[in-house]
Amino acid sequence: MRSAIVLALLVFACATPRPPTLPNDREWNLIGADYAWIETMRKAQPAPPPNASRKQIIEMVLDNHRKLEPTYVPFMDKVREYHERTGDPRAAALLAREKIILGDEYMAVLSRFDKALELYRAALLLEPNSIEAQQRIEMAESRRYVPMSAFAAVKQGMKEDEVRGLIGLPREDWIKQVVQNGRVYSVWIYPRADGGAAAIYFDNGVVYHTNWNAAAPTAAQK
Structure with missing residues (x-):
């Protein structure tokens, strides 16, 4: 009797199908439906007002990310697992797109160009022929450091918006501000x-x- 039970269990185990290792529409359609909900x-999410x-x-x-996180994180884990298991190029494209979206936020909102580059390069690894990822890498590289020619165009009397239009905003933690006698003094620092x-x-x-020479070059880069 015991042998029969063991044999039955072995047969059942052998008969249990393993997850597909090739791209398949059944799983991808489920992922697509979940992604449509993520996009919705x-x-x-509320957009910042113009002012x-x-x-x-x-x-x-950041608040929008926190709201999406409970749904977004397990979804991305699911897509990564499917991609690693099947190599489906559709999953690679989705993962690359999400890295570009996040990279855009690091570049446009936070001015964290190194992190943006890391994400864009990861997107390019997923989709080596992605023109979008290549263009983003070039854009982030061009904004990573302030060029002397653009900096020289900043003149006394310009307003913050004009400076932003010329050379962009620095990282949030590279903007220092102090209030004295009812006046707001600030400094924007650019690498x-x-x-x-x-x-x-x-x-x-x-x-x-x-001041172009607000901080001297590091010894290793002189």
Whole structure:
């Protein structure tokens, strides 16, 4: 009797199908339906108002991520597992797209160009022929360091929006601000390709001084 039970269990185990190791529409269609729901949730999140400060924009982006996280994280785990198991190029394209979306936020909202580059390069590994990923890499590389020619175009009397249009915003933690006697003094610090840093100084949002050599190059890059 015991032998019969063991034999039956072995037969059942052998008969249990393993997950497919090739791309298949059954699993992909389920993933597609889940992704459509993710997209619906993403589009339903509030957008920052036109006059929102950078701090408000960052807080809204982070809050939107927190709302999506309980659904988004397990979904992405599911897509990664499916891709690793089947090598489905459709899953690779989805994963690459999500890395580009996240990279765009690091670049446009946070000015974290190194992190954006990391994500864009990961997207390119998933989709080696992706023109979009290649273009994003080139864009992030061009914004990673402030060029002297663009910095030289910043003049006294310019407003913050004008400076932003010329050379973009630095990282949030590279903007220093102090209030004295009812005036707001701030400095925007930009990394240079040689390891040094340039700085722009504002008085109530208006440029009053610039310094290309605000910080010397690091010894290793001189």
